[in-house]
Amino acid sequence: MTGFPELPRGLFGQSEGIGASFGKLAALPRSQSEPPLGAPLPLSPFQGVSCFLVLQDLYILLETDAGFAIVDQHALHERVVYEKLLAAYRAGNVAVQRLLVPAVVELPPADKDLLLEHVDALRATGLLIADFGGVAVQLEGYPAPLRRPDPEALIGGLVRELREVGDVGEPEALHERLHSRACRSAVMAGDKLADAEIEELLKAAAKLEHPHNCPHGRPTVVSFTTGQLERWFKRRV
Amino acid sequence: MTGFPELPRGLFGQSEGIGASFGKLAALPRSQSEPPLGAPLPLSPFQGVSCFLVLQDLYILLETDAGFAIVDQHALHERVVYEKLLAAYRAGNVAVQRLLVPAVVELPPADKDLLLEHVDALRATGLLIADFGGVAVQLEGYPAPLRRPDPEALIGGLVRELREVGDVGEPEALHERLHSRACRSAVMAGDKLADAEIEELLKAAAKLEHPHNCPHGRPTVVSFTTGQLERWFKRRV
Ligand SMILES: [Zn+2]
Ligand SMILES: [Zn+2]
Numbered sequence: 001m002t003g004f005p006e007l008p009r010g011l012f013g014q015s016e017g018i019g020a021s022f023g024k025l026a027a028l029p030r031s032q033s034e035p036p037l038g039a040p041l042p043l044s045p046f047q048g049v050s051c052f053l054v055l056q057d058l059y060i061l062l063e064t065d066a067g068f069a070i071v072d073q074h075a076l077h078e079r080v081v082y083e084k085l086l087a088a089y090r091a092g093n094v095a096v097q098r099l100l101v102p103a104v105v106e107l108p109p110a111d112k113d114l115l116l117e118h119v120d121a122l123r124a125t126g127l128l129i130a131d132f133g134g135v136a137v138q139l140e141g142y143p144a145p146l147r148r149p150d151p152e153a154l155i156g157g158l159v160r161e162l163r164e165v166g167d168v169g170e171p172e173a174l175h176e177r178l179h180s181r182a183c184r185s186a187v188m189a190g191d192k193l194a195d196a197e198i199e200e201l202l203k204a205a206a207k208l209e210h211p212h213n214c215p216h217g218r219p220t221v222v223s224f225t226t227g228q229l230e231r232w233f234k235r236r237v
Numbered sequence: 238m239t240g241f242p243e244l245p246r247g248l249f250g251q252s253e254g255i256g257a258s259f260g261k262l263a264a265l266p267r268s269q270s271e272p273p274l275g276a277p278l279p280l281s282p283f284q285g286v287s288c289f290l291v292l293q294d295l296y297i298l299l300e301t302d303a304g305f306a307i308v309d310q311h312a313l314h315e316r317v318v319y320e321k322l323l324a325a326y327r328a329g330n331v332a333v334q335r336l337l338v339p340a341v342v343e344l345p346p347a348d349k350d351l352l353l354e355h356v357d358a359l360r361a362t363g364l365l366i367a368d369f370g371g372v373a374v375q376l377e378g379y380p381a382p383l384r385r386p387d388p389e390a391l392i393g394g395l396v397r398e399l400r401e402v403g404d405v406g407e408p409e410a411l412h413e414r415l416h417s418r419a420c421r422s423a424v425m426a427g428d429k430l431a432d433a434e435i436e437e438l439l440k441a442a443a444k445l446e447h448p449h450n451c452p453h454g455r456p457t458v459v460s461f462t463t464g465q466l467e468r469w470f471k472r473r474v
Contacts, residue, residue: 051290052290053289053290053299053300055300055304055305055466056300056463059305059466059470061290061298061305062290063290063293067292068296068298070469072470072472075470189472218470218471218472219469219470219471222469222470226293229292229296229307232307232456232459233296233309233312233455233456233459234455234456235309235426235455
């Protein structure tokens with residue numbers, strides 16, 4: 001296989017120019033120190049986060065309107081990528097990140113046949129795969145929300161999905177498949193994120209439909225109220 | 238009363254020149270990401286803290302070798318000031334912050350008499366008080382670990398101590414008294430500290446004999462292990 005050409009990319013694979021259609025995320029209003037009296041509680045703990053502390057390149061501690069919260073960067077990023085993939089698929093409008101130089105991946109003939117059978121279904125989810133001849137396929141593009149996927153791991157994962165998860169047409173299979181792609185593409189524990197990438201993640205998280213769990217049910221965020229802090233320090237009984 | 242002249246001061250009242258003898262705190266070694274194998278667990282959660290996040294000008298979140306911790310800035314500062322006052326008193330060597338211009342405080346004649354009766358005992362704890370004539374006393378100096386005390390509140394507190402806590406010679410009374418002075422002098426919830434002041438607080442905290450509670454038993458710090466984080470996020474059962 002050949003590696004991907006290094007493109008300047010953000011956390012969610014937005015890139016300028018090469019077919020990606022995810023725009024810059026709009027700036028959210030900053031946190032106010034006091035919400036107006038009687039204001040409804042914010043639905044998301046990610047609204048208006050302005051500062052954070054990163055532990056072990058995995059946990060992100062942040063102040064929230066209600067107190068503070070801790071984020072698992074992998075679980076949260078996975079949820080964001082998953083919702084983006086699902087929304088784009090539903091809208092029939094998956095932004096594709098095309099490769100300047102297609103990535104050639106060799107694989108066993110049976111796997112190659114299986115993959116080429118599903119080329120059209122895969123295209124609908126933003127994966128552009130073509131026969132390279134011999135024992136190889138080439139990856140020409142992938143869904144823009146994925147973050148710098150490793151072509152060999154991506155192709156291997158697709159083969160596993162096709163064997164295990166069933167037909168791409170079934171809604172259950174689709175969810176499973178998008179989740180597994182999101183999981184493989186998300187930043188991992190130990191990936192060192194730049195502050196700007198964390199801000200980007202938190203801004204995207206503020207727009208999530210289901211911000212509290214990753215698609216498989218692991219928590220993305222654990223929240224603590226000011227009341228809890230006061231009880232820990234016996235400032236309140 | 239007259240106000241104090243504004244002196245350049247740190248969190249613990251160290252100042253150059255005017256009689257204070259608390260030196261600059263020595264720099265502590267920075268945190269290592271991995272403690273050497275088999276190394277004993279650090280006794281204090283404040284060893285080697287390098288970054289923190291402040292919530293509500295009260296709670297300080299910090300990474301520790303074992304995970305993370307949350308500090309109550311008032312309770313911790315109170316403990317630090319208390320231990321400094323106690324150590325200095327025991328060593329018979331209380332550094333005194335002298336005032337360039339003594340602060341004159343008026344008070345009821347009975348309170349003034351009570352205070353002047355105890356001038357020598359107060360002097361041993363670093364409090365320099367003299368008769369100003371009329372209905373006033375003057376504060377000429379105070380223990381250097383106190384942080385910019387308000388002269389009127391300080392004198393008022395001393396009168397209350399003398400009425401309520403008993404003789405300064407009794408060890409119990411002394412502890413109570415130093416604690417109450419530390420509490421009144423400590424930074425409060427809502428006091429906005431500069432980063433350098435927080436670093437100074439955490440460095441001083443790393444040297445505490447009893448870092449976990451304020452003198453009255455309120456927690457100064459609540460610690461969480463990496464194992465706890467892993468259980469919250471179901472990374473470990
Ligand atoms: Zn995952
Ligand atoms: Zn207190």
